Amino acid sequence: MVRNLTKSFGKKKVLDNVSFNIYQNEIVLIIGFSGTGKSTLLKLICGLEEPDSGEVILKTDHLGMVFQGAALFDSMTVFENIAFPLVNQTKKISADEINTKVMEKLKMVGLSEVENLRPDELSGGMKKRVGFARAIINNPKVILYDEPTGGLDPVVSNVIVDYILKLQKELNASSILVTHNLNVIKKIPARVILIYDAQIVWEGNSSELFSSDDPYAKQFREGAAKGPMVVIKE
Numbered sequence: 001m002v003r004n005l006t007k008s009f010g011k012k013k014v015l016d017n018v019s020f021n022i023y024q025n026e027i028v029l030i031i032g033f034s035g036t037g038k039s040t041l042l043k044l045i046c047g048l049e050e051p052d053s054g055e056v057i058l059k060t061d062h063l064g065m066v067f068q069g070a071a072l073f074d075s076m077t078v079f080e081n082i083a084f085p086l087v088n089q090t091k092k093i094s095a096d097e098i099n100t101k102v103m104e105k106l107k108m109v110g111l112s113e114v115e116n117l118r119p120d121e122l123s124g125g126m127k128k129r130v131g132f133a134r135a136i137i138n139n140p141k142v143i144l145y146d147e148p149t150g151g152l153d154p155v156v157s158n159v160i161v162d163y164i165l166k167l168q169k170e171l172n173a174s175s176i177l178v179t180h181n182l183n184v185i186k187k188i189p190a191r192v193i194l195i196y197d198a199q200i201v202w203e204g205n206s207s208e209l210f211s212s213d214d215p216y217a218k219q220f221r222e223g224a225a226k227g228p229m230v231v232i233k234e
């Protein structure tokens with residue numbers, strides 16, 4: 001659970017007293033226009049950033065993070081990228097074990113015969129899935145995805161969504177997914193949290209987002225410039 005999280009960068013308050021529950025085996029979608037603090041929220045949940053106040057209470061410290069834009073190491077092979085968390089953990093495991101785990105995770109994300117390629121030899125969708133494999137290498141109980149379909153076409157996005165649902169099921173995990181892709185939200189039955197101006201302005205489920213009369217939900221799904229949320233043009 002996320003309790004009263006507040007975080008500023010300089011004078012800018014990015015999150016202001018944000019609280020919500022994360023239940024086991026559930027998907028939470030974090031949505032909101034650009035620059036509203038979604039990535040920051042994920043980084044606070046996985047401990048990459050420290051909150052100014054508030055806390056993140058999870059029953060597990062077994063987390064996997066899929067970064068915005070995949071964030072693979074370009075100079076490493078797919079195998080080395082996925083093995084990275086294993087090679088760098090304090091508990092050492094054998095090369096055989098690493099090999100077994102990496103190949104098992106590659107299979108789970110539907111990739112084969114790519115382990116010796118480098119990220120720039122892969123398509124956008126494949127890169128994202130390598131990012132998934134790296135994030136789940138230790139069978140996390142909470143998986144955090146930051147814009148997993150960013151920059152992908154609608155067909156590949158659907159494939160990615162199918163893998164997110166599959167991993168959710170197979171790992172029996174909770175997933176927290178940041179997205180602003182309406183098709184993704186439509187396809188994933190989940191609790192949805194809409195963030196604006198550092199706060200949660202609407203909470204409901206995926207289908208309610210498309211039917212609700214709430215002005216925030218309505219503006220988000222219509223992508224309207226006019227509404228309670230002022231869209232800052234960058």
Ligand SMILES: Nc1ncnc2c1ncn2[C@@H]1O[C@H](COP(=O)(O)OP(=O)(O)OP(=O)(O)O)[C@@H](O)[C@H]1O
Pocket residue numbers: 009012014032033034035036037038039040041068
């Ligand atoms: N490490 C940092 N130092 C300073 N400012 C930061 C830092 N990280 C984020 N910010 C600022 O905090 C605000 C929220 O950023 P964040 O990346 O969380 O937004 P976001 O909702 O993920 O946006 P997008 O949809 O574009 O990915 C932005 O104004 C950003 O410039």
Ligand SMILES: [Mg+2]
Pocket residue numbers: 038039040068146
């Ligand atoms: Mg972001």
